[in-house]
Amino acid sequence: MNKGAGEALQSQSSGSNTNQAGQEEVSNPSESAAFINAIQEKTHYPADLVVRIVTEKISILYFENLIESNFLNEFILKYLQETNHNEPESISGNLSIPGVELATDINKTVNSMLNGVVCIHLNGHSQIVLAKIPARESRGLSAPENESQVIGSQVGFNENLSTNISLIRRYIVNPNLSNEKFRLGKQTNTSVSLLYIDGIAADEHVNTVRQRLSNLSIADLIDSASLVELIEDSSLSLFPQMLLTERPDRFCDGLLSGKVGIVVDGSSMAILAPISFIEFFQSKEDSNLRWPVATFVRLLRFAAIFISIYFTPLYVASLTFHYEVIPQPLLVPLSESRAIVPFPPILEAIFLELIIELLREAGARLPTKVGQTIGIVGGIVLGTAAVQAGITSNILIIIIALCALSSFTTPNYMMGNVIRVIRFPIIICAGFWGYYGIMFTLCILLVHLLRQTSLGGPYLAPFYPARLKDWPDSIVRLPMPFISRQSINSRLITNKKKKK
Template structure:
């Protein structure tokens, strides 16, 4: 297993937007990794638009390879419209564009531009820009005798309606999640944050897909250095396609070879907005129902937005329950293997007899027995996730009971190990982040192998390697293990426990809030604002 590479220091130049923190990755090194295997971008076509309608139509067909859904309509002797079917809103085309074109006299591109009652109307004289805009949902209006066109952008994009998040459910709080429409997702964010300081920068990534994405942050709260880092990493990407936000997160994070996620993927607008208000940078990708939040510390992956909605003693108990579940999920099965293989003396005397009777018919050593059951558990989990909902639940319950009972009766495994493996699997599902939950389940396998060969020494070796790797990781150059390393006592409180609201400081441990006053504001029980020490 590869645990990533140590990040090097770099410097910042404000004119060029380079990174300037001792915690940030060397951008040259980052870019050199991204350069490997990349495709050389195509030479940009700067061919001008022909003033002949026939030549222009032929050039458009050649560029688009004569698609079957290309619509060409002659409105008058001089006016021709071209668009791709199902990419434009037919009601706007028929209700606001065609009537104007039919009544216009002495049409020119400028006169059409001035008379169309729509916000997104442009005049273009480059063929490549005309084609790109047409693919985003534009109607192209060509007037014979003019080497330019009028582009009316009226995209029609189908998207599913808003629904409750499927992977990040909560009992108390908002019950709406992102969908695949970028404009809808941005509107959801603006519904939560009604502030003029909410900044939205739009970029396009992918030579083939030309995918739109938005970088969201609160001006004056998010660190300008972090914003420049995210912007630069996205702008320097040279890839052919971008389909989902998970791909983008892996492309722009600090250590793409690490198994630990350094950016949060969330489908909850309330959690996304909570991160923006804490000084983080968010990225929304068109076509993806998951938003990206960065920088993100390791401990924040085990915190839920619902913690803010529960009373602070209950939320604190749930957080500590998650920490206990992490330890159980990763180390419980390895401890069983190590104890039965090398360290019988640590097992309490009352448990020796039940353990001996349970393993009397098992012909395999504990390491093979544990790996076999863990593999079965992962197979059941994957099968339940890929099958339809009703069938998946049946497979998970019936399959687990039938296979577990059959394995014990056949003498392949023991009853006690089935209980331990089931407890470890249950503990891994408590993690609020799906990606971090996958990491926890994966970590069990190498630790079980080390425990089977070297016992408790192997477990300690795995634990040391894991801690060293986590201490070396960064997220946008910020320490991944903040606020534990480097130690920040003022941030420890709201990390380990959910403090009462009068003592909560709205600042992420590694977000580097730009405005110092923002990280000091606290709200007392009467609703008055007071400033406390950092």
Template sequence: MKFKLPFNKKQPPIANDPVKEDIGRITPSKIDFIQSIKDATHDPSDLIVKFIPPNITLIYINNLVKDQTLNDHIITILQNNPNETPEIIKNALSVPVVNISTQLEETVKSLVNGTILIHVDGYPQAILANIATRESRSLSAPENESQVIGAQVGFNESLSTNISLVRRYIVSPDLCNEELKVGKRTNTSISIIYMNGIASDQMINTLRQRITNLDLDALIDSAILAEMIDDNSLSPFPQMLLTERPDRFCAGILNGKLGVIVDGSSMAIICPQSFIEFFESQEDQNLRWLIATFVRLLRFSAILLSVFLTPIYVGALTFHYEVIPQAFLVPLSESRALVPFPPVFEALLLEFIIELLREAGARLPTKIGQTIGIVGGIVIGTAAVQAGITSNILLIFVALSALASFTTPSYMMGNVIRVTRFPIIILAGYWGFYGIMLAFCFILIHLLRLSSLGAPYLSPFYPPRLQDMRDSIIRLPFPINTKRPEITRPGDQDKFDSEPVKPDKS
């Protein structure tokens, strides 16, 4: 039998304890208020404390507030109202957001977000005047998702600027914007954006619950948030799209999808997202349907070429000579006559060199990176063939595979394709075409098990949805695509009237 000691028993909290209620409240004394703010912020060097005689104190953090607004709309008014109460001063300030708080914690959080604290000696409260300013770069064209036809502006790192870009495209009162805070230390602002009446309430609740349940110490970028709220964070395949294009973001919102914008990140999140949609570009909607279909078919063919071309070469040379055309055997044998390595090692070596050149070109400055990519590829490729390390035919296949991987509009999906080639090449070197089929079946089963915010990842092919197939691998004319995709379970399925407008011949 176990016994509990009496002094280990926790005493229940005393209701209406005056000591507990006073903790965290603003003191009426000017000296105590300044000291409490310094203690809460650890007295940083950019904390500014100003006194306006006879009894007003201003506290703010330098470089987080607008200096002109501070001088013209706060200090001038305070000098003209030196002996007034906090309520009168609040009403006299010509600042859009002004509040009065009695809680020290709320006051400190507002201070680090660019708020001016105004304390009147003798009153246990502070006036919070929000005149925050955030440094951000000007709007520019998207660098990772460029297109010829369409808008030439991309998101930047300012949350307010990005939301204004979205509202420029969607001028509707049904556009909803929910702001949340994530990160115990960074206190990062994020916005969930969706169309009321179109977006699924179940998906909205699911996304909101996943974000609010996060117990993060810090949130720096939207890519971290997307990985944290994925249905399967261990999968190499992204289940949410990261885009820097406002037009693509708004197109997804109008189709019933949900968008997430993170303050400090230039990439916005779109979900749910199917596997096929990662290979679609916003420019496909701006082209004529026949041209857009051709470009999409070319893009999907390039993806298959990038993933399976080198493994098929390795499997054919290692196990399946009979599939090689007879006219191709002589030049192939001549190109490999001086190569001492097996095809699988030769292919892995070239793929590794290609990835080294690509990574070096991405990390170096733009002008130097382009030079390294072009000159390095030519010099190393030519030297490798002449030294007998690799064959010229395999060099062509590897270069085509690398070139085809760049056709993917999504950078994150392009990285998955780059990594996927390596295990398929190894399986092709050990088991030939059987290894390639094993890898293909494994990837297919994995994709069938994936979901994006609860929606099937391989939609519209599994489960089959004929209506959504009109805008998948092919893009049929707009008068035929009158319905929103079923993957989003939209409340309003009709995008527009299917009956075309007949021209007036009078």
């Protein structure tokens, strides 16, 4: 661990009268009855708190759902029933399990019990033996749900922090892989791991993330998506500045390119930063395909993004203000299709876009089999009924369906949601000001992206600032020998250091 990490951990543990959670230290009662009563009061007399009197002098306390019962019976109870040791130090030194320590603070004792620790109390001693045997119940490893791919690894993260760390270490068998642990949330006390490869990740990025995690004061933390909003550069922006991924191969690929990773206990999504705007539209499968195929897929993906955002606004602007740009052969079918539609194009487009969003949201919230049926049948029925009722035109149905289909090509779910949202203000501006409104929103969008940063690095890299060396793995994917391994933002920081 480097000097910055040592200073951060030292600042967290400083102070003789308070523990790491900021609570005042209170010594454990030496009498067994008083100790048991104090633990019960601290935990508000929970039903799952187990108190067992092993011998006349030894008693143990634990939460029955948080510890491994087989380890308890085989390595702790059996030893305590047969031992003649009457000192906490001797018991802790002879227990044949790795995670054993002594504690005198009752707050630390309670917090440890909530993390899968068996508390061993000897009557007449304020020192407590803490034996860590947490239960390892978790969801089994399965294929990623939101980042599926045909070629490549089919294993995704689950909600267990230890399992996720072991997956990462299987991909990166490197002693330079650093893992710093934090506890966040005054109520939840959630474990968070900061991972990076020492010597590859930029010190500025590591120190920035470490400082933001250390200074974070929140009541609870349940998921990594909430943590991203708390530590990213601009939480008011619609665009995410950190990447959420459920793929360990993509996460490790980011660490190897100089990024900093965060894994949250209880969440199946890991965080990568810094990230550029272009990386949200790249898939890990691109590196597994031949470079001409991967380049074609990426170009197709970016074309689909343009279609998803601008086709509907172009339709609205053309029919409202700019009939002259429509080719003559297409103008007649458009006029016939809209002859019975009583609404202006802007209302017609927003109405259909809202229907598509309702169908998408309903399909996502319903069970899988029912959701697929609702999406297909609902789209066909509502589309046909809307055309027959004269509410919308056939051509707009095709355009809306094409835009919805194109939006699904975005590999990242968070960025896909952004594309869904920004279509609506662009449609409204196109309905009021035509092509001028579209260009106005495009300029506003571009200025906003130019102002965004990710851990202080440029969001639109490698195009702004322009770096030709990084273009081979941006919109196109050239052969591997032409691609630099180090991430764009880390390389920019390295170049600044050399200039200084």
